[in-house]
Amino acid sequence: MIHRSPALAALAAALLLLGCATNPATGKRQLSLISESQEISLGRDADQQFVEQLGLYGDEELARYVSELGQRLAARSERPHLPWTFRVVDDPVINAFALPGGFIYVTRGILAHLQSEAELAGVLGHEIGHVTARHSVNQLSKAQLAQIGLVAGMVAAPELGQQLGSLAQTGLGLLFLKFGRDDESQADELGVRYMIRTGYPPIEMAGVFDMLDRTAAAGGSERLPNWLSTHPAPADRRQRILSRAAELPPDVNAAPRHEKEFLDHLEGLVFGPNPREGFFRESTFHHPDLAFRLDYPSGWTYRNLKQAVVAQSPEQDAVVVLELAAGEDPRAAADDFFRRYQEQGLESGGPWIRNASGLPTVSDEIRVVGQDGRTRLRGGVAFTAHGGRVFRLLGYAQPDRWPTYARTIARAAASFAPERDRRILSVEPQRLQLVRLDRPMSLEEFQRRYPSDVPLERLAILNRVEPDATLEAGRVVKRVAGDDPSR
Numbered sequence: 001m002i003h004r005s006p007a008l009a010a011l012a013a014a015l016l017l018l019g020c021a022t023n024p025a026t027g028k029r030q031l032s033l034i035s036e037s038q039e040i041s042l043g044r045d046a047d048q049q050f051v052e053q054l055g056l057y058g059d060e061e062l063a064r065y066v067s068e069l070g071q072r073l074a075a076r077s078e079r080p081h082l083p084w085t086f087r088v089v090d091d092p093v094i095n096a097f098a099l100p101g102g103f104i105y106v107t108r109g110i111l112a113h114l115q116s117e118a119e120l121a122g123v124l125g126h127e128i129g130h131v132t133a134r135h136s137v138n139q140l141s142k143a144q145l146a147q148i149g150l151v152a153g154m155v156a157a158p159e160l161g162q163q164l165g166s167l168a169q170t171g172l173g174l175l176f177l178k179f180g181r182d183d184e185s186q187a188d189e190l191g192v193r194y195m196i197r198t199g200y201p202p203i204e205m206a207g208v209f210d211m212l213d214r215t216a217a218a219g220g221s222e223r224l225p226n227w228l229s230t231h232p233a234p235a236d237r238r239q240r241i242l243s244r245a246a247e248l249p250p251d252v253n254a255a256p257r258h259e260k261e262f263l264d265h266l267e268g269l270v271f272g273p274n275p276r277e278g279f280f281r282e283s284t285f286h287h288p289d290l291a292f293r294l295d296y297p298s299g300w301t302y303r304n305l306k307q308a309v310v311a312q313s314p315e316q317d318a319v320v321v322l323e324l325a326a327g328e329d330p331r332a333a334a335d336d337f338f339r340r341y342q343e344q345g346l347e348s349g350g351p352w353i354r355n356a357s358g359l360p361t362v363s364d365e366i367r368v369v370g371q372d373g374r375t376r377l378r379g380g381v382a383f384t385a386h387g388g389r390v391f392r393l394l395g396y397a398q399p400d401r402w403p404t405y406a407r408t409i410a411r412a413a414a415s416f417a418p419e420r421d422r423r424i425l426s427v428e429p430q431r432l433q434l435v436r437l438d439r440p441m442s443l444e445e446f447q448r449r450y451p452s453d454v455p456l457e458r459l460a461i462l463n464r465v466e467p468d469a470t471l472e473a474g475r476v477v478k479r480v481a482g483d484d485p486s487r
C-alpha cells in the first residue's frame with residue numbers, strides 16, 4: 001500500500017504473430033510471438049510501470065552492486081546486446097523475476113536470504129536464462145490478460161473467493177506467472193552456463209534451493225508467493241544442480257563464492273514488511289506514511305498489498321478493499337467510479353455512511369445488476385479525503401449476504417481516521433545488521449547476545465545454518481535489529 005496502478009492494457013495491442021526463429025540460447029526453433037525490437041519496447045514500457053507500481057529499494061550502492069554483477073553475467077549470455085537492466089524491488093518476499101527485453105528484478109527479501117555473490121549470480125543467471133530463451137515473452141502476454149481481466153472483473157465477478165485471489169495478485173504476485181517445468185529446468189541450466197562463464201561456482205545455486213526449501217517448510221509461504229507454486233520443488237532442483245555440478249571439473253566448483261563482498265552490501269538492509277507502508281495491529285490497520293488508521297472487522301483475513309489493503313470475511317463471502325482514488329476531491333472520485341463501472345452494471349443504491357471520523361466523505365450503497373436484471377452484488381463505497389488524497393473503501397457481498405455484513409462494513413468505513421499516535425507515526429522498519437564473531441558460539445548464544453526479533457528457526461534459515469549449529473570465530477552473522485511493530 002499504496003500506489004495507484006496503471007493498466008498494462010495498451011501493451012496487449014502490440015502483440016503480433018511473427019512466426020518461427022532459432023533461439024540463440026537454446027538452439028531450438030521457437031515460435032516467436034514478437035520481434036526483438038518489439039520485445040525490448042514491451043519490456044521497457046512494462047519496466048516503467050513496474051517501477052512505479054512496485055517501488056525500487058532506495059539503496060543506490062546496493063542497486064549498483066546488483067546491476068554490475070547482472071551486467072557481467074548478461075555480457076556472457078547469447079543476447080549481450082539487449083538493454084539489460086537489473087533492479088532491486090522494495091519488497092520483503094523472496095523472489096526474482098524477468099521481463100522480456102532483459103529487465104530483471106530481485107526483491108530485497110531474496111537478497112536478505114542469500115549468503116554470497118555466487119548465489120546472487122545463480123539467481124540472476126536463472127532470470128537471464130528466462131530472457132535469453134525468450135520464456136518471458138509469453139509470460140508478459142499472460143500478465144496483460146490477467147490484468148485486463150482483473151479490471152473488468154473487479155466489480156462484476158460473482159465469485160468472491162476467486163476475486164480476492166485475483167486481487168491478491170495485483171501486487172507483485174501478478175508478475176510471477178507460471179513458466180512450465182521445462183522452462184524452469186532450462187533457465188536453471190542456462191544460469192549454470194552463465195555462472196561458469198563468469199567464474200562463479202555453479203554448485204552455490206544448491207544453497208539457494210536449500211533456503212527456498214527450508215523457508216517453505218517453516219511455513220513461509222507468505223514469503224514465497226511463487227517460487228514455490230510456479231517453480232518445480234526446490235529439493236528436486238537442488239538435486240539436479242548437485243548432479244550437474246558433479247560432472248564439472250573440480251576447479252569450476254572451487255571458484256571463489258565472494259561471501260564477504262556480498263554480505264557487506266546487506267548491512268542496514270530493510271527486513272520484512274516495511275511498517276511505514278502500513279501494518280496491522282490486531283484488526284486495526286495503521287499507515288504511518290499516509291497518517292491514517294482504520295478498524296477492520298475483527299476475525300477477518302487481511303492483506304496489505306502494494307496498491308490496496310484487502311480484507312475478507314471468515315466465510316469468504318464478503319470483501320473490503322481500501323485503495324487510493326485519483327485526485328483530491330471525493331465527489332469527483334465518486335462520479336468517476338460510477339462512470340467507470342456503469343457498463344458493468346454498477347448502480348447507486350442511495351446514501352450509505354454519513355462520514356468517516358468527521359472527514360469529508362462521499363458515500364453510496366451500491367449494487368451490480370447483470371444483463372438479465374438480477375442483482376449480482378451489493379455493497380457500499382466511501383470516498384474520504386485526508387491529507388490531500390482521496391481514499392476509496394469498497395465493501396461488498398453477494399446480494400443475499402449483504403444484510404449480514406452491511407453494518408460491520410459500514411462501521412469499518414466510518415472508522416477511517418487520521419493517525420495521531422506519535423509512536424506509530426515514527427515507527428521504523430527492522431533492518432539486517434552484520435556481526436563478526438570474535439569467538440565461536442552457538443546460534444542460541446548469538447540470539448541471546450545479539451537478540452533478533454525473529455524466532456531462532458528463522459534466524460537459522462537467514463544464516464543458512466541449523467538452529468543447533470555452532471558458528472565459527474570470524475564468521476559474519478546476520479541479525480535482525482529493531483522491533484516488529486505489529487506485535
Ligand SMILES: [Zn+2]
Nearest residue numbers: 130179184187
Ligand atoms: Zn524461473
